[in-house]
Amino acid sequence: MAVNMNNDVKPEPALSAASAPVKKRVFSGIQPTGNLHLGNYLGAIRNWTQTQAQYDNIFCIVDLHAITLPIDPKELHRSTRQLAAIYLAAGLDLRYCKLFIQSHVREHAEASWIMECFTPLGWLNRMTQFKSKAGENIESVPTGLLCYPVLMACDILLHQAHYVPVGDDQRQHIEFTRDLAQRFNSHFGQQVFIVPQDQIREVGARIMSLDDPTKKMSKSDPNPNSRINLLDDAKTITQKIERATTDSERLVTFDSNRPGIYNLLSIYQLLTEQSPQQIEDEFAGKGYGDFKAALTEQLVATLAPIQARYHELMNDLPALENILKQGADAVRPTAAATLQRIKDVVGLG
Ligand code: ATP
Numbered sequence: 001m002a003v004n005m006n007n008d009v010k011p012e013p014a015l016s017a018a019s020a021p022v023k024k025r026v027f028s029g030i031q032p033t034g035n036l037h038l039g040n041y042l043g044a045i046r047n048w049t050q051t052q053a054q055y056d057n058i059f060c061i062v063d064l065h066a067i068t069l070p071i072d073p074k075e076l077h078r079s080t081r082q083l084a085a086i087y088l089a090a091g092l093d094l095r096y097c098k099l100f101i102q103s104h105v106r107e108h109a110e111a112s113w114i115m116e117c118f119t120p121l122g123w124l125n126r127m128t129q130f131k132s133k134a135g136e137n138i139e140s141v142p143t144g145l146l147c148y149p150v151l152m153a154c155d156i157l158l159h160q161a162h163y164v165p166v167g168d169d170q171r172q173h174i175e176f177t178r179d180l181a182q183r184f185n186s187h188f189g190q191q192v193f194i195v196p197q198d199q200i201r202e203v204g205a206r207i208m209s210l211d212d213p214t215k216k217m218s219k220s221d222p223n224p225n226s227r228i229n230l231l232d233d234a235k236t237i238t239q240k241i242e243r244a245t246t247d248s249e250r251l252v253t254f255d256s257n258r259p260g261i262y263n264l265l266s267i268y269q270l271l272t273e274q275s276p277q278q279i280e281d282e283f284a285g286k287g288y289g290d291f292k293a294a295l296t297e298q299l300v301a302t303l304a305p306i307q308a309r310y311h312e313l314m315n316d317l318p319a320l321e322n323i324l325k326q327g328a329d330a331v332r333p334t335a336a337a338t339l340q341r342i343k344d345v346v347g348l349g
């Protein structure tokens, strides 16, 4: 059975095995740790929506990952629902996608312990995200932060996903997942896991900070003007774009040596789906002011309908909970079967 956005249940179309090519599975997730920003949208969620009809998709709200750094319990619970509402508001369609909360499928945590026992510590010590998040506090940081990539690998491997659409910052984690799957499969001489591939787009995989375009746009940046949040209103967007760092050249051209304007132009390119040449022609003879006004208009036009739908969804939390419960129920059997396979080959039970 499949559920549509209005939450009615309708039967899956009857397809014969011969006429229906089996769709490849996509899996991805985002941590419910605060406001989502334009980088999360253009680097991840929008790509999920664009290709959703082609795949059998599973999108997760990875709350177990969110507790690897301090987070208030009430805020975590609310952010988890907010992220689910954003997924739907951004256009994920329940005819093609299953959405669930990671902690609702306990197989993830159980598989993670077992897979940690097959993960060389050196692999985890090499993870750049761990190093940057741990900073100087290496002795006091939660152990979960170190083991984070194993849980992420289990998310993907338990559901036997083929593709993992993410932003560029997750490249190393997907490489780790592939290495772990291959190591486990070859250790036991069995194809327990599908070895997944990343899906990282060329444009949009790394949206940069508005105030320092050499850093990626990030939820955890202390400067709120460094990012456009998906729930920012038109006035806030206007102010943030007006303040966004550019340079003194005043030429609206795609030049990667001028990272500020290059980043803003890449955002415009993604929103308008025009080529760089078309955009340069549009702004030939015009200055940064004209360009920033056009960019602001595009951003508001893209985000306003998402925000309206988001508020509708958040006003009916029981319906949202129901969608998430149905999602967890639908994905659990594959996760349970993979976990059983892991336990069998390892000799547990
Ligand atoms: P933080 O920076 O605090 O770790 P984040 O903003 O990177 O958080 P995540 O939850 O780690 O957010 O990322 C969710 C998804 O968004 C991932 O697929 C990630 O690759 C993608 N993503 C995050 N930031 C960007 C960005 N600046 N540009 C493109 N994609 C991004």
Ligand code: LTN
Residues within 6 Å of the ligand: 027, 028, 029, 030, 031, 062, 065, 151, 152, 153, 155, 156, 164, 166, 170, 173
């Ligand atoms: N580490 C990812 C979030 C994440 C994820 C996943 C992404 C957790 N499990 C599985 C893809 C597939 C991040 O974006 N910070």
